[in-house]
Amino acid sequence: MVRLIKEGRILDPSLGLDLVGDLLIVDGTIRGVAPSIEYPEKVDTISARGCLVIPGIVDIHVHLREPGEEWKEDIESGTRAALHGGVLRVACMPNTKPPNDSPEVTSYILEKARERAHVKVYPIATITKGQSGKELTEFGRLKEAGVVALSDDGKWVSDASLMKKALLYAKNFDLPLISHCEEPNLSNRGQINEGILSAKLGLKGIPFSAETIAVVRDLLLLKETNSYLHLAHLSVKESIPFLRWAKEEGLSFTAETCPHYFTLTETEVDGYNTIAKVNPPLRTEEDVQAIKHALKEGLIEVIASDHAPHSPLEKEVEFELASFGMIGLQFLLPLSYDLVRQGFLSQQKLLEYLITNPARVIKVDPPNFREGSPAEVVIFNPEKDWVVTEECILSKSKNTPLLGRTIKGKVEAVILGEGVFRL
Ligand SMILES: [Zn+2]
Ligand SMILES: [Zn+2]
Incomplete structure (x- = not known):
């Protein structure tokens, strides 16, 4: 499976990476980051315009x-x-x-x-x-x-x-x-x-x-x-x-x-x-x-x-x-x-x-976008507002003073290995 995350602001602190462009994932593995990636075959395209890809x-x-x-x-x-x-x-x-x-x-x-x-x-x-x-x-x-x-x-x-x-x-x-x-x-x-x-x-x-x-x-x-x-x-x-x-x-x-x-x-x-x-x-x-x-x-x-x-x-x-x-x-x-x-x-x-x-x-290698690393990718829209309700809390417990309040910044999608979660 080939996934292409398009037009996001791609940041990786471990590589000092900061560019607007595309991130290519093949079979759950990072395969490239560049200002523009074209892939010859049919791919699952995920738009990250206006979002951070981290x-x-x-x-x-x-x-x-x-x-x-x-x-x-x-x-x-x-x-x-x-x-x-x-x-x-x-x-x-x-x-x-x-x-x-x-x-x-x-x-x-x-x-x-x-x-x-x-x-x-x-x-x-x-x-x-x-x-x-x-x-x-x-x-x-x-x-x-x-x-x-x-x-x-x-x-x-x-x-x-x-x-x-x-x-x-x-x-x-x-x-x-x-x-x-x-x-x-x-x-x-x-x-x-x-x-x-x-x-x-x-x-x-x-x-x-x-x-x-x-x-x-x-x-x-x-x-x-x-x-x-x-x-x-x-x-x-x-x-x-x-x-x-x-x-x-x-x-x-x-x-x-x-x-x-x-x-x-x-x-x-x-x-x-x-x-x-x-x-x-x-x-x-x-x-x-x-x-x-x-x-x-x-x-x-x-x-x-x-x-x-x-x-x-x-x-x-x-x-x-x-x-x-x-x-x-x-x-x-x-x-x-x-x-x-x-x-x-x-x-x-x-x-x-x-x-x-x-x-x-804890002495582990951080998730990163080096070629060959497993995909652990988060697409985050820093400008999107959302209201905290019990329904959007996935935890069994709902104990937060933020219930009912509006929060700025939302995780839109996660790509973890072969899986993609559009949230
Ligand atoms: Zn403590
Ligand atoms: Zn504690």
Whole structure:
């Protein structure tokens, strides 16, 4: 089967490619990029006029909820949502039930993914057994089983000496550690950002220090161990100067944020809106601006969704009882594209943050348009508006404060190997 994508703006950050033209795919493999391609035989032509033609997005922070919480999401539904968002590879966090802390759970996830996933799935295992923060998992065996990274996401490894040991072991096994930066004694039972709004609503706040103290401790341990660390979902302005310090020190780290931390503020939870309850919490406008500037400065260089599905069972309850998290796979690209519209990032830079940098964190080759690479192609119309409705959310869970709102930027089609999905 021959497919020709015509007249798109073709961008590939891994090749530094940026041209208006055609992309040729033969039998699921990239066969050429040029200003104009004519093919002698009959071909399936896909018009990309006015659209960006980009490699698939790599989202390294996704909760697929399988095994154990399949009423919220499973590998099939989560990866279907990913496909519709132009996310063609996902790394799934290990805080499932049971948690992915053994090669057996890793194998189960990989087997399920082989049977049912719509996009490539990379499992992440826990740093500590049962995420208890007490005893390290078997890094070597987990790597052999196929994990690409280790994280106790949802929890911080509070014991500094254990985290130091983890950083040293991870270096030996060449496995990246991902830290959920949250000092639990400071965030203890907190519900939303600590400030005027938490006082007004009478909800316990989560102070900026809960994140920043964790960031600083982890960076100090990193300096001492000369290892590598990825900092997940940064949300507060106070964390940023320490990233700058770590860059100046030449530490080997990457920092991540999520679209909700640069597009939404804490005002979303006003009126006790549990749908906007997320961890770390939505912060203030000042924090949103600081995160955008940190992206511009390259201090934060990975954008991930932290897709965290929850059903009404976990959300339509009293605020204190509601679970933390919101879905994000289908909004990752359109919301992130706001950074281009607002002049914070170039198109190429944004694609580095969404494709090549996250791939580098988990040490895989990014989707790309080199001749001979498998087709992992996304056609994205940055100008098309769409209204977020329950029907267009492919995830089993619909927990997003964006319901009913209009979003700019839509994935129009995905070409994945031999398959084409016109969305
Ligand atoms: Zn987390
Ligand atoms: Zn998470």
